[in-house]
Amino acid sequence: MFGKGLLEGLGITLKHAFEKDKTIQYPEERPYLQDRFRGCLAFDFPKCIACGLCTKACPNNVLSFETIKEEGAKKKKVQSYTIDLQYCLFCNLCVEVCPTNTLYFTHDFELSTYSRQDIKIVYHRPPELDLVVEGKEDESPGVKVELPDNSEAEAKRLKQIEAIKTVLGKNPQKSLSKILTSETDIAIMSALLSTDDKKLSKLAELLIDDRDKASKLAQAWVNKDKKDHSKEGCEQG
Amino acid sequence: MENLILCMAHALTSWLVSLGLSPWWADLILLTLQWTTIVMIITFNVLILIWLERKVAGFMQERLGPNRLGPFGLFQTIADTLKLLTKEDIIPARADKWIFMTAPMFFIIVAVLLYAVIPMGKDMAVVDLNVGLFYFISVGSLSTICILMAGWGSNNKWSLLGAMRSVAQMISYEIPLAFSLLGVVMIAGSLNLSAIVAAQHKLWFIILQPIAFVTYFIAATAELNRGPFDMPEAEQELTAGAYTEYTGMRWALFFLAEYTNLVAVSALASTLFLGGWLGPWLPSWIWIIIKTYMVMLIFMWLKWTFPRIRMDHLMSFSWKVLIPISLINIIITGAGIQFLRGMGW
Numbered sequence: 001m002f003g004k005g006l007l008e009g010l011g012i013t014l015k016h017a018f019e020k021d022k023t024i025q026y027p028e029e030r031p032y033l034q035d036r037f038r039g040c041l042a043f044d045f046p047k048c049i050a051c052g053l054c055t056k057a058c059p060n061n062v063l064s065f066e067t068i069k070e071e072g073a074k075k076k077k078v079q080s081y082t083i084d085l086q087y088c089l090f091c092n093l094c095v096e097v098c099p100t101n102t103l104y105f106t107h108d109f110e111l112s113t114y115s116r117q118d119i120k121i122v123y124h125r126p127p128e129l130d131l132v133v134e135g136k137e138d139e140s141p142g143v144k145v146e147l148p149d150n151s152e153a154e155a156k157r158l159k160q161i162e163a164i165k166t167v168l169g170k171n172p173q174k175s176l177s178k179i180l181t182s183e184t185d186i187a188i189m190s191a192l193l194s195t196d197d198k199k200l201s202k203l204a205e206l207l208i209d210d211r212d213k214a215s216k217l218a219q220a221w222v223n224k225d226k227k228d229h230s231k232e233g234c235e236q237g
Numbered sequence: 238m239e240n241l242i243l244c245m246a247h248a249l250t251s252w253l254v255s256l257g258l259s260p261w262w263a264d265l266i267l268l269t270l271q272w273t274t275i276v277m278i279i280t281f282n283v284l285i286l287i288w289l290e291r292k293v294a295g296f297m298q299e300r301l302g303p304n305r306l307g308p309f310g311l312f313q314t315i316a317d318t319l320k321l322l323t324k325e326d327i328i329p330a331r332a333d334k335w336i337f338m339t340a341p342m343f344f345i346i347v348a349v350l351l352y353a354v355i356p357m358g359k360d361m362a363v364v365d366l367n368v369g370l371f372y373f374i375s376v377g378s379l380s381t382i383c384i385l386m387a388g389w390g391s392n393n394k395w396s397l398l399g400a401m402r403s404v405a406q407m408i409s410y411e412i413p414l415a416f417s418l419l420g421v422v423m424i425a426g427s428l429n430l431s432a433i434v435a436a437q438h439k440l441w442f443i444i445l446q447p448i449a450f451v452t453y454f455i456a457a458t459a460e461l462n463r464g465p466f467d468m469p470e471a472e473q474e475l476t477a478g479a480y481t482e483y484t485g486m487r488w489a490l491f492f493l494a495e496y497t498n499l500v501a502v503s504a505l506a507s508t509l510f511l512g513g514w515l516g517p518w519l520p521s522w523i524w525i526i527i528k529t530y531m532v533m534l535i536f537m538w539l540k541w542t543f544p545r546i547r548m549d550h551l552m553s554f555s556w557k558v559l560i561p562i563s564l565i566n567i568i569i570t571g572a573g574i575q576f577l578r579g580m581g582w
Contacts, residue, residue, distance in 0.1 A: 006543070009542050009543060010538065010539070010542050012542075013297045013538065013541060013542040014297075014538070016296070016297050016298070016299055017293070017296040017297045018296075019299055020299075021295075021296070021299050021300060021301050022299045022300070023299075023300050023301045025301075
């Protein structure tokens with residue numbers, strides 16, 4: 001029929017007129033972002049091992065960092081890390097190349113700033129990182145510390161406790177091996193700590209103040225736990 | 238409700254006469270008031286229409302359209318108008334100043350003149366002219382002269398090209414437009430618009446004259462310079478056609494006049510083919526508003542669906558398709574009327 005195409009076109013526009021609109025009212029409604037959306041590039045300071053692969057991978061020289069090497073230490077430490085986001089083309093090469101997943105893309109896409117200086121993102125070395133690794137080299141370092149307004153010594157002690165707590169939470173085997181002897185005991189202890197926060201903080205406190213007491217207490221907890229389990233086993237049997 | 242507005246008019250005249258004015262003066266004041274009302278309605282209507290057009294276009298493209306200012310974005314057009322009012326009024330140095338300046342004014346005057354004969358309800362035409370339809374067609378075609386004035390006065394190639402296209406289009410489409418209306422006139426036996434409406438109290442003319450309606454619709458779209466026949470202001474080729482050099486309120490006047498013409502042509506379509514103010518339950522003046530808006534929605538629907546047609550296609554479509562069809566329609570209508578008369582109707 002002549003003019004059928006015209007009617008078809010009218011039908012299409014009419015159909016679309018009653019469909020749901022695709023518009024997202026941006027500041028009020030937020031768009032849905034896929035998991036791998038590349039927003040702002042971010043840096044997870046504690047994970048960085050200062051290998052420099054990211055700076056080599058970057059095609060636009062967006063990334064740069066400063067390192068220090070303390071006397072007697074084997075490894076360099078990152079002092080500050082700079083992401084000059086204005087040159088970033090979000091190519092993902094640095095994220096792919098990073099061996100410790102230090103660099104990652106966030107979902108933050110509102111990157112405009114009022115001045116050129118604000119575009120640069122500079123990460124400075126968080127002070128608690130140095131506190132954690134005191135005397136130890138291979139600890140996975142702590143994260144956030146809440147500082148109460150006590151005297152300095154008290155604050156330092158709390159910081160240490162906090163740091164050890166995180167260490168215990170993340171890598172229990174290594175630190176527990178200093179107070180417990182058998183491997184089964186260590187396994188039981190770490191399981192206990194992961195479930196019980198009170199025990200964790202108690203043990204952390206003792207570890208700083210008195211290591212012998214800590215080991216005794218840990219042994220006692222482990223024994224109690226063993227007993228409970230054997231009881232359960234008997235009842236079940 | 239039905240006689241609300243008429244009663245208001247009568248009350249006003251009798252009050253004026255009771256004040257000691259002669260009936261002639263009272264009539265003059267009433268006429269002035271009627272015109273003022275029409276102009277106000279037109280302006281207000283255009284505010285709604287522009288909003289409606291943007292909304293319709295938005296929905297068809299799955300957007301939202303204006304939705305920020307006021308409820309559903311209704312006040313958006315008011316904000317736009319205020320912006321246009323505050324804009325600088327630029328007159329090009331080499332322009333033909335007087336023609337350039339008067340063109341939008343004439344355009345809006347011609348557009349408003351069309352409303353004199355349209356019956357906006359039972360006995361509610363401002364002037365109940367016995368050659369109303371003839372008046373409408375002749376005044377309606379005057380608007381092209383204003384566009385030509387604007388195009389010539391601007392001293393700009395886009396403007397002149399747009400204006401000339403508009404004139405060519407008008408000359409081509411005026412013929413099928415008038416011919417399509419002839420069928421209706423032959424059946425109704427009158428050029429008076431109120432009489433034509435009254436002739437439809439049993440059956441709307443869209444049923445008796447469907448071909449005439451389609452022809453009229455297409456020709457009217459071309460007359461209004463609306464899409465898909467908006468060659469005179471095809472922005473991809475001619476910037477804004479005849480309106481290229483206009484700024485601020487002068488440009489707004491053209492816009493106002495275009496939408497005013499749209500309302501007038503839609504009102505005429507509903508008067509001639511859709512039974513005008515005839516309709517059950519509601520007062521007559523509400524019926525014509527409803528029908529006019531329905532027709533305008535169809536105009537918008539067409540505009541936002543079809544791509545712009547090419548100029549030579551536009552011309553050949555008018556001369557090779559529309560005019561023969563409307564001529565045949567007249568012959569068939571005449572033959573039908575003669576046949577039915579012979580049958581003794």
